[in-house]
Amino acid sequence: xxxxxxxxxxxxxxxxxxxxxxxxxxxxxxxxxxxxxxxxxxxxxxxxxxxxxxxxxxxxxxxxxxxxxx
Amino acid sequence: xxxxxxxxxxxxxxxxxxxxxxxxxxxxxxxxxxxxxxxxxxxxxxxxxxxxxxxxxxxxxxxxxxxxxxxxxxxxxxxxxxxxxxxxxxxxxxxxxxxxxxxxxxxxxxxxxxxxxxxxxxxxxxxxxxxxxxxxxxxxxxxxxxxxxxxxxxxxxxxxxxxxxxxxxxxxxxxxxxxxxxxxxxxxxxxxxxxxxxxxxxxxxxxxxxxxxxxxxxxxxxxxxxxxxxxxxxxxxxxxxxxxxxxxxxxxxxxxxxxxxxxxxxxxxxxxxxxxxxxxxxxxxxxxxxxxxxxxxxxxxxxxxxxxxxxxxxxxxxxxxxxxxxxxxxxxxxxxxxxxxxxxxxxxxxxxxxxxxxx
Numbered sequence: 356x357x358x359x360x361x362x363x364x365x366x367x368x369x370x371x372x373x374x375x376x377x378x379x380x381x382x383x384x385x386x387x388x389x390x391x392x393x394x395x396x397x398x399x400x401x402x403x404x405x406x407x408x409x410x411x412x413x414x415x416x417x418x419x420x421x422x423x424x425x
Numbered sequence: 426x427x428x429x430x431x432x433x434x435x436x437x438x439x440x441x442x443x444x445x446x447x448x449x450x451x452x453x454x455x456x457x458x459x460x461x462x463x464x465x466x467x468x469x470x471x472x473x474x475x476x477x478x479x480x481x482x483x484x485x486x487x488x489x490x491x492x493x494x495x496x497x498x499x500x501x502x503x504x505x506x507x508x509x510x511x512x513x514x515x516x517x518x519x520x521x522x523x524x525x526x527x528x529x530x531x532x533x534x535x536x537x538x539x540x541x542x543x544x545x546x547x548x549x550x551x552x553x554x555x556x557x558x559x560x561x562x563x564x565x566x567x568x569x570x571x572x573x574x575x576x577x578x579x580x581x582x583x584x585x586x587x588x589x590x591x592x593x594x595x596x597x598x599x600x601x602x603x604x605x606x607x608x609x610x611x612x613x614x615x616x617x618x619x620x621x622x623x624x625x626x627x628x629x630x631x632x633x634x635x636x637x638x639x640x641x642x643x644x645x646x647x648x649x650x651x652x653x654x655x656x657x658x659x660x661x662x663x664x665x666x667x668x669x670x671x672x673x674x675x676x677x678x679x680x681x682x683x684x685x686x687x688x689x690x691x692x693x694x695x696x697x698x699x700x701x702x703x704x705x706x707x708x709x710x711x712x713x714x715x716x717x718x719x720x721x722x723x724x725x726x727x728x729x730x731x732x733x734x735x736x737x738x739x740x741x742x743x744x745x746x747x748x749x750x751x752x753x754x755x756x757x758x759x760x761x762x763x764x765x766x767x768x769x770x771x772x773x774x775x776x777x778x779x780x781x782x783x784x
Binding site: 362364369372373375376377379380382383384386387388390397401404405407408409 | 612653658660664665668669671672728730731733734761764765767768769771772775778779780
Protein backbone atom coordinates (compact mmCIF):
# COMPACT_ATOMS: atom_id res chain seq x y z
CA UNK A 356 0.00 0.00 0.00
CA UNK A 357 0.95 3.63 -0.29
CA UNK A 358 4.02 4.71 1.64
CA UNK A 359 5.76 1.34 1.50
CA UNK A 360 9.37 1.31 2.61
CA UNK A 361 11.73 1.52 -0.31
CA UNK A 362 15.41 0.83 -0.76
CA UNK A 363 17.28 3.69 0.82
CA UNK A 364 20.35 5.01 -0.95
CA UNK A 365 21.17 7.47 1.81
CA UNK A 366 24.48 6.77 3.46
CA UNK A 367 25.89 4.77 0.56
CA UNK A 368 28.96 5.99 -1.24
CA UNK A 369 28.26 7.34 -4.72
CA UNK A 370 29.91 4.29 -6.23
CA UNK A 371 27.87 1.85 -4.12
CA UNK A 372 24.64 3.71 -4.87
CA UNK A 373 25.41 3.62 -8.61
CA UNK A 374 26.04 -0.13 -8.50
CA UNK A 375 22.94 -0.88 -6.45
CA UNK A 376 20.71 1.26 -8.68
CA UNK A 377 22.12 -0.22 -11.86
CA UNK A 378 21.63 -3.77 -10.60
CA UNK A 379 18.04 -3.10 -9.61
CA UNK A 380 17.17 -1.29 -12.80
CA UNK A 381 18.81 -3.94 -15.00
CA UNK A 382 16.79 -6.65 -13.25
CA UNK A 383 13.53 -4.78 -13.79
CA UNK A 384 14.37 -4.01 -17.39
CA UNK A 385 15.10 -7.68 -18.08
CA UNK A 386 11.82 -8.65 -16.45
CA UNK A 387 9.78 -6.21 -18.55
CA UNK A 388 11.61 -7.10 -21.76
CA UNK A 389 11.09 -10.78 -21.01
CA UNK A 390 7.38 -10.23 -20.56
CA UNK A 391 7.24 -8.16 -23.74
CA UNK A 392 8.88 -11.03 -25.63
CA UNK A 393 6.14 -13.35 -24.35
CA UNK A 394 3.35 -10.94 -25.23
CA UNK A 395 1.88 -13.39 -27.73
CA UNK A 396 1.28 -15.87 -24.92
CA UNK A 397 -0.65 -13.44 -22.75
CA UNK A 398 -4.41 -13.61 -22.54
CA UNK A 399 -6.23 -10.83 -24.38
CA UNK A 400 -7.04 -9.14 -21.08
CA UNK A 401 -3.43 -9.27 -19.87
CA UNK A 402 -2.15 -8.18 -23.24
CA UNK A 403 -4.30 -5.04 -23.09
CA UNK A 404 -3.20 -4.43 -19.51
CA UNK A 405 0.46 -4.77 -20.47
CA UNK A 406 0.02 -2.37 -23.36
CA UNK A 407 -1.53 0.19 -20.99
CA UNK A 408 1.42 -0.24 -18.65
CA UNK A 409 4.29 0.06 -21.09
CA UNK A 410 2.69 1.48 -24.20
CA UNK A 411 1.53 4.90 -25.16
CA UNK A 412 3.38 7.98 -26.21
CA UNK A 413 4.48 8.79 -22.69
CA UNK A 414 6.34 5.58 -22.03
CA UNK A 415 9.10 6.28 -24.51
CA UNK A 416 11.70 7.94 -22.32
CA UNK A 417 10.38 11.34 -23.29
CA UNK A 418 10.51 14.47 -21.14
CA UNK A 419 7.62 13.30 -18.99
CA UNK A 420 6.22 16.74 -18.62
CA UNK A 421 3.44 16.36 -21.13
CA UNK A 422 3.25 20.14 -21.36
CA UNK A 423 1.06 20.43 -18.30
CA UNK A 424 0.44 23.94 -17.14
CA UNK A 425 -1.01 25.49 -20.27
CA UNK B 426 14.20 11.04 -36.94
CA UNK B 427 11.97 13.38 -34.95
CA UNK B 428 10.19 12.05 -31.89
CA UNK B 429 7.86 15.04 -31.86
CA UNK B 430 6.96 18.02 -34.02
CA UNK B 431 4.71 20.45 -32.18
CA UNK B 432 2.72 23.08 -34.03
CA UNK B 433 1.13 26.00 -32.22
CA UNK B 434 -2.01 26.12 -34.33
CA UNK B 435 -2.98 29.13 -32.23
CA UNK B 436 -1.26 31.41 -29.79
CA UNK B 437 -4.47 32.57 -28.20
CA UNK B 438 -6.96 30.91 -25.86
CA UNK B 439 -10.55 31.18 -24.73
CA UNK B 440 -9.65 30.34 -21.11
CA UNK B 441 -7.93 32.30 -18.39
CA UNK B 442 -6.18 29.57 -16.39
CA UNK B 443 -4.56 30.83 -13.21
CA UNK B 444 -1.16 29.23 -13.76
CA UNK B 445 -0.73 29.34 -17.55
CA UNK B 446 2.97 29.23 -18.45
CA UNK B 447 2.20 30.42 -21.98
CA UNK B 448 0.56 33.61 -20.66
CA UNK B 449 -2.81 32.98 -22.26
CA UNK B 450 -1.20 31.21 -25.19
CA UNK B 451 0.65 34.29 -26.38
CA UNK B 452 4.03 33.44 -24.79
CA UNK B 453 4.62 37.12 -24.13
CA UNK B 454 3.99 38.02 -27.78
CA UNK B 455 0.83 38.69 -29.75
CA UNK B 456 -2.28 36.59 -30.22
CA UNK B 457 -2.13 34.76 -33.55
CA UNK B 458 -3.10 31.66 -35.52
CA UNK B 459 -0.86 29.81 -37.91
CA UNK B 460 -1.85 29.89 -41.57
CA UNK B 461 -2.65 26.37 -42.81
CA UNK B 462 -0.21 26.75 -45.73
CA UNK B 463 2.58 27.79 -43.37
CA UNK B 464 1.92 24.86 -41.04
CA UNK B 465 2.02 22.46 -44.00
CA UNK B 466 5.27 24.04 -45.26
CA UNK B 467 6.90 23.46 -41.87
CA UNK B 468 5.71 19.85 -41.80
CA UNK B 469 7.12 19.32 -45.29
CA UNK B 470 10.47 20.88 -44.26
CA UNK B 471 10.70 18.58 -41.23
CA UNK B 472 9.64 15.53 -43.25
CA UNK B 473 12.26 16.15 -45.94
CA UNK B 474 14.98 16.62 -43.34
CA UNK B 475 14.13 13.75 -40.99
CA UNK B 476 12.12 11.20 -42.99
CA UNK B 477 10.28 9.94 -39.92
CA UNK B 478 8.21 11.87 -37.39
CA UNK B 479 6.77 9.82 -34.57
CA UNK B 480 4.24 12.38 -33.33
CA UNK B 481 2.79 15.63 -34.65
CA UNK B 482 1.19 17.41 -31.74
CA UNK B 483 -0.97 20.53 -31.95
CA UNK B 484 -0.70 22.87 -29.04
CA UNK B 485 -1.60 26.44 -28.20
CA UNK B 486 -3.08 28.52 -26.73
CA UNK B 487 -6.07 26.43 -27.61
CA UNK B 488 -5.29 24.44 -30.76
CA UNK B 489 -8.89 23.48 -31.53
CA UNK B 490 -9.60 27.14 -32.33
CA UNK B 491 -7.75 26.57 -35.62
CA UNK B 492 -9.16 23.39 -37.11
CA UNK B 493 -8.27 24.35 -40.73
CA UNK B 494 -4.54 24.26 -39.90
CA UNK B 495 -4.88 20.94 -38.08
CA UNK B 496 -6.78 19.37 -40.96
CA UNK B 497 -4.36 20.72 -43.57
CA UNK B 498 -1.38 19.26 -41.71
CA UNK B 499 -3.11 15.91 -41.20
CA UNK B 500 -3.98 15.71 -44.93
CA UNK B 501 -0.42 16.72 -45.83
CA UNK B 502 0.96 13.94 -43.61
CA UNK B 503 -0.99 11.44 -45.72
CA UNK B 504 0.41 12.95 -48.91
CA UNK B 505 3.96 12.83 -47.57
CA UNK B 506 3.60 9.12 -46.88
CA UNK B 507 2.12 8.47 -50.33
CA UNK B 508 4.97 10.31 -52.06
CA UNK B 509 7.55 8.52 -49.88
CA UNK B 510 8.93 11.54 -48.04
CA UNK B 511 7.76 10.10 -44.73
CA UNK B 512 8.27 6.39 -44.08
CA UNK B 513 4.99 6.22 -42.17
CA UNK B 514 2.23 8.51 -40.97
CA UNK B 515 2.98 10.30 -37.69
CA UNK B 516 0.61 9.85 -34.77
CA UNK B 517 -1.55 12.97 -34.50
CA UNK B 518 -2.51 14.57 -31.23
CA UNK B 519 -3.67 17.83 -29.66
CA UNK B 520 -3.35 19.18 -26.14
CA UNK B 521 -6.70 20.86 -25.57
CA UNK B 522 -8.97 22.37 -22.95
CA UNK B 523 -11.83 20.57 -24.79
CA UNK B 524 -14.29 23.41 -24.36
CA UNK B 525 -14.70 23.76 -28.13
CA UNK B 526 -15.79 20.78 -30.18
CA UNK B 527 -17.99 20.72 -33.26
CA UNK B 528 -19.06 17.96 -35.63
CA UNK B 529 -16.25 19.17 -37.91
CA UNK B 530 -13.67 18.56 -35.17
CA UNK B 531 -15.01 15.06 -34.62
CA UNK B 532 -14.92 14.28 -38.35
CA UNK B 533 -11.24 15.33 -38.59
CA UNK B 534 -10.26 13.45 -35.43
CA UNK B 535 -11.92 10.28 -36.66
CA UNK B 536 -10.58 10.55 -40.20
CA UNK B 537 -6.99 10.96 -39.01
CA UNK B 538 -7.06 8.84 -35.82
CA UNK B 539 -6.23 11.71 -33.49
CA UNK B 540 -5.75 11.17 -29.79
CA UNK B 541 -6.36 14.10 -27.48
CA UNK B 542 -4.72 15.19 -24.26
CA UNK B 543 -7.33 17.00 -22.17
CA UNK B 544 -6.44 19.49 -19.47
CA UNK B 545 -8.71 18.80 -16.50
CA UNK B 546 -7.81 19.71 -12.93
CA UNK B 547 -10.29 17.60 -10.97
CA UNK B 548 -13.93 17.90 -9.96
CA UNK B 549 -16.08 20.89 -10.80
CA UNK B 550 -15.16 23.13 -7.89
CA UNK B 551 -11.36 22.96 -8.13
CA UNK B 552 -11.32 22.84 -11.95
CA UNK B 553 -13.59 25.86 -12.35
CA UNK B 554 -11.50 27.77 -9.84
CA UNK B 555 -8.27 27.14 -11.76
CA UNK B 556 -9.42 26.92 -15.38
CA UNK B 557 -12.28 29.38 -15.97
CA UNK B 558 -13.10 31.19 -19.21
CA UNK B 559 -11.63 34.63 -19.69
CA UNK B 560 -14.94 35.98 -18.41
CA UNK B 561 -14.59 33.90 -15.27
CA UNK B 562 -17.28 31.30 -15.88
CA UNK B 563 -16.78 27.59 -15.23
CA UNK B 564 -15.78 25.08 -17.92
CA UNK B 565 -15.99 21.71 -16.17
CA UNK B 566 -19.54 20.75 -17.23
CA UNK B 567 -18.84 21.57 -20.86
CA UNK B 568 -15.65 19.49 -20.84
CA UNK B 569 -17.39 16.47 -19.36
CA UNK B 570 -20.07 16.72 -22.06
CA UNK B 571 -17.34 16.77 -24.69
CA UNK B 572 -15.50 13.85 -23.05
CA UNK B 573 -18.71 11.88 -23.44
CA UNK B 574 -18.81 12.85 -27.11
CA UNK B 575 -15.24 11.58 -27.58
CA UNK B 576 -16.19 8.28 -25.98
CA UNK B 577 -19.30 8.01 -28.16
CA UNK B 578 -17.17 8.42 -31.28
CA UNK B 579 -14.30 6.22 -30.10
CA UNK B 580 -11.72 9.02 -30.03
CA UNK B 581 -9.01 8.11 -27.48
CA UNK B 582 -7.85 10.63 -24.91
CA UNK B 583 -5.51 11.14 -21.99
CA UNK B 584 -6.05 13.50 -19.07
CA UNK B 585 -3.48 15.91 -17.80
CA UNK B 586 -4.00 17.65 -14.48
CA UNK B 587 -1.85 20.49 -13.21
CA UNK B 588 -1.55 19.95 -9.47
CA UNK B 589 -1.37 23.15 -7.41
CA UNK B 590 -1.24 24.31 -3.84
CA UNK B 591 -5.01 24.94 -4.14
CA UNK B 592 -5.49 21.18 -4.47
CA UNK B 593 -3.46 20.61 -1.32
CA UNK B 594 -5.37 23.31 0.58
CA UNK B 595 -8.66 21.73 -0.51
CA UNK B 596 -7.53 18.30 0.73
CA UNK B 597 -7.49 16.80 -2.77
CA UNK B 598 -4.72 14.20 -2.95
CA UNK B 599 -3.20 12.74 -6.12
CA UNK B 600 -4.73 9.34 -5.29
CA UNK B 601 -8.13 11.04 -5.01
CA UNK B 602 -7.63 12.54 -8.47
CA UNK B 603 -6.50 9.22 -9.99
CA UNK B 604 -9.70 7.58 -8.79
CA UNK B 605 -11.80 10.46 -10.15
CA UNK B 606 -10.13 10.59 -13.55
CA UNK B 607 -10.19 6.84 -14.02
CA UNK B 608 -13.98 7.03 -14.18
CA UNK B 609 -13.71 9.17 -17.33
CA UNK B 610 -12.09 6.32 -19.28
CA UNK B 611 -8.83 8.19 -19.94
CA UNK B 612 -6.00 6.17 -21.49
CA UNK B 613 -3.32 7.76 -19.32
CA UNK B 614 -3.69 10.08 -16.36
CA UNK B 615 -0.90 12.57 -15.80
CA UNK B 616 -0.92 14.66 -12.65
CA UNK B 617 1.95 17.10 -12.83
CA UNK B 618 2.89 19.53 -10.04
CA UNK B 619 2.70 23.09 -11.31
CA UNK B 620 5.91 24.93 -12.14
CA UNK B 621 5.74 28.59 -11.23
CA UNK B 622 7.99 31.52 -10.67
CA UNK B 623 9.11 31.82 -7.01
CA UNK B 624 6.44 33.00 -4.56
CA UNK B 625 3.50 32.33 -6.90
CA UNK B 626 0.61 31.42 -4.56
CA UNK B 627 -0.33 28.38 -6.66
CA UNK B 628 3.18 26.94 -6.50
CA UNK B 629 4.96 24.88 -3.88
CA UNK B 630 7.38 27.42 -2.53
CA UNK B 631 8.30 26.25 0.95
CA UNK B 632 10.37 23.14 1.65
CA UNK B 633 7.51 21.55 3.57
CA UNK B 634 5.09 22.27 0.69
CA UNK B 635 7.06 20.54 -2.01
CA UNK B 636 8.03 17.67 0.29
CA UNK B 637 4.31 17.07 0.76
CA UNK B 638 3.83 16.87 -3.00
CA UNK B 639 6.77 14.49 -3.44
CA UNK B 640 5.24 12.20 -0.81
CA UNK B 641 1.83 12.39 -2.51
CA UNK B 642 3.31 11.45 -5.90
CA UNK B 643 5.17 8.48 -4.42
CA UNK B 644 2.07 7.40 -2.50
CA UNK B 645 0.12 7.56 -5.76
CA UNK B 646 2.79 5.52 -7.53
CA UNK B 647 2.55 2.81 -4.85
CA UNK B 648 -1.23 2.97 -5.15
CA UNK B 649 -1.09 2.46 -8.93
CA UNK B 650 1.24 -0.54 -8.48
CA UNK B 651 -1.13 -1.95 -5.84
CA UNK B 652 -3.99 -1.64 -8.30
CA UNK B 653 -2.06 -3.50 -11.01
CA UNK B 654 -1.09 -6.20 -8.52
CA UNK B 655 -4.77 -6.61 -7.70
CA UNK B 656 -5.57 -7.13 -11.38
CA UNK B 657 -6.95 -3.65 -12.00
CA UNK B 658 -5.57 -0.98 -14.32
CA UNK B 659 -4.62 2.39 -12.88
CA UNK B 660 -2.97 4.24 -15.79
CA UNK B 661 -0.92 6.72 -13.77
CA UNK B 662 1.40 8.56 -16.14
CA UNK B 663 4.27 8.62 -13.66
CA UNK B 664 4.38 4.80 -13.61
CA UNK B 665 4.51 4.52 -17.40
CA UNK B 666 7.07 7.30 -17.59
CA UNK B 667 9.45 5.67 -15.13
CA UNK B 668 9.12 2.33 -16.92
CA UNK B 669 9.85 4.12 -20.20
CA UNK B 670 12.86 5.87 -18.73
CA UNK B 671 14.25 2.62 -17.35
CA UNK B 672 13.82 0.86 -20.71
CA UNK B 673 15.22 3.70 -22.83
CA UNK B 674 18.97 3.93 -23.43
CA UNK B 675 20.80 5.88 -20.72
CA UNK B 676 21.22 9.51 -21.71
CA UNK B 677 22.68 12.74 -20.43
CA UNK B 678 19.90 14.74 -22.05
CA UNK B 679 17.16 15.91 -19.74
CA UNK B 680 14.62 15.91 -22.56
CA UNK B 681 14.35 15.59 -26.35
CA UNK B 682 14.55 19.38 -26.91
CA UNK B 683 17.44 19.96 -29.28
CA UNK B 684 17.78 16.22 -29.86
CA UNK B 685 14.61 14.92 -31.50
CA UNK B 686 12.01 17.57 -30.74
CA UNK B 687 11.12 20.52 -32.95
CA UNK B 688 8.53 23.22 -32.27
CA UNK B 689 6.74 25.49 -34.74
CA UNK B 690 5.06 28.55 -33.22
CA UNK B 691 2.22 30.31 -35.02
CA UNK B 692 4.57 32.68 -36.86
CA UNK B 693 6.39 29.72 -38.43
CA UNK B 694 9.69 30.24 -36.63
CA UNK B 695 11.41 27.19 -35.07
CA UNK B 696 12.36 26.37 -31.47
CA UNK B 697 13.73 23.33 -29.71
CA UNK B 698 10.46 22.96 -27.75
CA UNK B 699 7.18 24.85 -27.62
CA UNK B 700 7.92 25.66 -23.99
CA UNK B 701 10.61 28.05 -25.30
CA UNK B 702 8.42 29.99 -27.72
CA UNK B 703 9.65 33.60 -27.96
CA UNK B 704 12.83 32.77 -25.98
CA UNK B 705 15.67 33.52 -28.41
CA UNK B 706 18.11 31.26 -26.56
CA UNK B 707 16.26 28.23 -27.87
CA UNK B 708 15.59 29.32 -31.45
CA UNK B 709 16.75 26.69 -33.96
CA UNK B 710 16.48 25.55 -37.57
CA UNK B 711 15.06 22.44 -39.16
CA UNK B 712 18.54 21.19 -40.10
CA UNK B 713 20.55 22.15 -37.06
CA UNK B 714 20.20 20.12 -33.91
CA UNK B 715 21.45 22.51 -31.26
CA UNK B 716 22.04 20.93 -27.94
CA UNK B 717 20.19 22.12 -24.84
CA UNK B 718 21.86 21.92 -21.41
CA UNK B 719 22.66 18.36 -20.32
CA UNK B 720 23.31 16.58 -17.02
CA UNK B 721 27.03 16.91 -17.71
CA UNK B 722 26.61 20.66 -17.18
CA UNK B 723 25.06 20.30 -13.71
CA UNK B 724 27.27 19.79 -10.65
CA UNK B 725 24.51 18.08 -8.60
CA UNK B 726 24.05 15.43 -11.31
CA UNK B 727 27.65 14.25 -11.26
CA UNK B 728 27.27 11.96 -8.25
CA UNK B 729 23.55 11.21 -8.54
CA UNK B 730 22.82 7.51 -8.96
CA UNK B 731 19.65 8.31 -10.97
CA UNK B 732 21.55 10.20 -13.66
CA UNK B 733 21.30 7.51 -16.41
CA UNK B 734 17.50 7.33 -16.20
CA UNK B 735 16.47 10.81 -15.08
CA UNK B 736 14.39 12.97 -17.46
CA UNK B 737 13.16 16.43 -16.76
CA UNK B 738 11.54 19.37 -18.50
CA UNK B 739 14.03 22.15 -19.19
CA UNK B 740 11.05 24.38 -19.98
CA UNK B 741 9.85 23.94 -16.41
CA UNK B 742 13.33 24.80 -15.18
CA UNK B 743 13.17 28.05 -17.19
CA UNK B 744 9.78 28.89 -15.67
CA UNK B 745 11.27 28.52 -12.20
CA UNK B 746 14.53 30.27 -12.96
CA UNK B 747 14.47 32.28 -16.18
CA UNK B 748 17.83 32.33 -17.92
CA UNK B 749 19.44 30.01 -15.37
CA UNK B 750 17.74 26.62 -15.78
CA UNK B 751 18.77 23.86 -13.39
CA UNK B 752 17.13 20.83 -11.80
CA UNK B 753 15.11 21.59 -8.67
CA UNK B 754 15.01 19.47 -5.50
CA UNK B 755 11.30 18.64 -5.82
CA UNK B 756 11.92 17.00 -9.18
CA UNK B 757 15.13 15.22 -8.10
CA UNK B 758 13.50 13.71 -5.00
CA UNK B 759 10.44 12.58 -6.94
CA UNK B 760 12.54 10.93 -9.65
CA UNK B 761 14.86 9.14 -7.24
CA UNK B 762 11.94 7.95 -5.11
CA UNK B 763 9.93 6.83 -8.13
CA UNK B 764 12.81 4.92 -9.72
CA UNK B 765 13.49 3.23 -6.36
CA UNK B 766 9.86 2.18 -6.00
CA UNK B 767 9.53 0.88 -9.55
CA UNK B 768 12.86 -0.96 -9.43
CA UNK B 769 11.90 -2.62 -6.16
CA UNK B 770 8.25 -3.41 -6.75
CA UNK B 771 7.85 -4.04 -10.47
CA UNK B 772 9.13 -7.65 -10.62
CA UNK B 773 6.55 -8.77 -8.05
CA UNK B 774 3.88 -6.62 -9.62
CA UNK B 775 4.44 -8.16 -13.04
CA UNK B 776 4.23 -11.69 -11.59
CA UNK B 777 0.95 -10.91 -9.89
CA UNK B 778 -0.60 -8.81 -12.64
CA UNK B 779 0.19 -11.04 -15.61
CA UNK B 780 -0.55 -14.55 -14.42
CA UNK B 781 -1.73 -15.73 -17.84
CA UNK B 782 1.89 -15.94 -19.04
CA UNK B 783 2.27 -19.03 -16.85
CA UNK B 784 -0.65 -20.79 -18.52
